[in-house]
Amino acid sequence: MNHLLKLSDLTSEEILEILNSADQLKYEKKNGIEHYHLKGKTLGMIFEKSSTRTRVSFEVGMYELGGNALFLSSNDLQIGRGEPVEDTARVLSRYLDGIMIRTFAQKEVEDLAKYGSIPIINGLTDYCHPCQVLADLMTIREFKSSLQGLKLCYIGDGNNMANSLIVGCIKMGMKVAIGCPKGYEPDAEIMKWASENGEFLCTEDVLEAAKDADVVYTDVWASMGQEAEANERKKIFKNYQVNDALMAVTNKDSLVMHCLPAHREEEITAKVFEQHANEIFEEAENRLHAQKAVLVKLLGDK
DSSP: OOOBSOGGGSOHHHHHHHHHHHHHHHHHHHTTOOOOTTTTOEEEEEESSOOSHHHHHHHHHHHHTTOEEEEEETTTSGGGGTOOHHHHHHHHTTTOSEEEEEOSOHHHHHHHHHHOSSOEEEEEOSSOOHHHHHHHHHHHHHHHSOOTTOEEEEESOOSHHHHHHHHHHHHTTOEEEEEOOTTOOOOHHHHHHHHHHSOEEEESOHHHHHTTOSEEEEOOSSOTTOGGGHHHHHHHTTTOOBOHHHHTTSOTTOEEEEOSOOOBTTTBOHHHHHHTHHHHHHHHHHHHHHHHHHHHHHHSOO
16 A cells, blocks of 8 residues: 555555554544654645645644644645646655645546655545545444444435445445435446445435445535535435434434534434434544554555
8 A cells, every 4th residue: 555545446454454553543542642653754735625624634643643744725836826746746755755635636646646756645536535434434333343244325415425435335344325316326437346346226215225224424415616506406405315214214323424514404404413423523533543544554664
């Protein structure tokens, strides 16, 4: 493992290693045990999409690991003024020990890895969100003890979250069902892979998707960059809500998860959100621990 570009690049064993490391780092933090694995290392953080959790968790994570993090908005870099990504990659590789990038196109992340000589971490693209799903898997395992055989149901837009959840969950032995409107399905190649490698369902029927689910997951109906479509999407997705009726067909003690920010009374009711706030905010915290595990794996001494 030289980069974290997308979860499909990782083996099940590599994902498990990251989850185990994240658990250990979380234990050490909670017990005041210092873990300066990245002393003297610097992570460059390129943001072409803004963020709350991604920026804070990576910056705090590098600090707690004894390293430094540099916030680099696209307004601060020549990459935002037309410098080719291959030139940016080769220059930054001479200054930094690693780069985390949160951007639109997956190709930009892949090109950084292709032309640079340091580890690249995908902090989010329109295609996938691997860091979030590592934190999600960590959280599910905390609450359910294991992952194998559990069913995750995702309700809503077949976006980057759906793409990464499908891959991460199938690789860890979970079953996945997607409930989404026609025309808003996850990536076709990812769905084909999932059908060939595990138990997978994609349906317009939310109750069919949620039946006997151990984990229910949702995301906003209009992601960053889709603001102009927000009103139209509200009409299309109005029946794709995590609410009492949907939760009634899931397994007893099922978890509800959300990558945040949440729009209450749109993709999830305020009632269900607050009933499951414990796991939702544990999930948010686990971004810190899972990403620290990725940073140690990629930037630490080999």
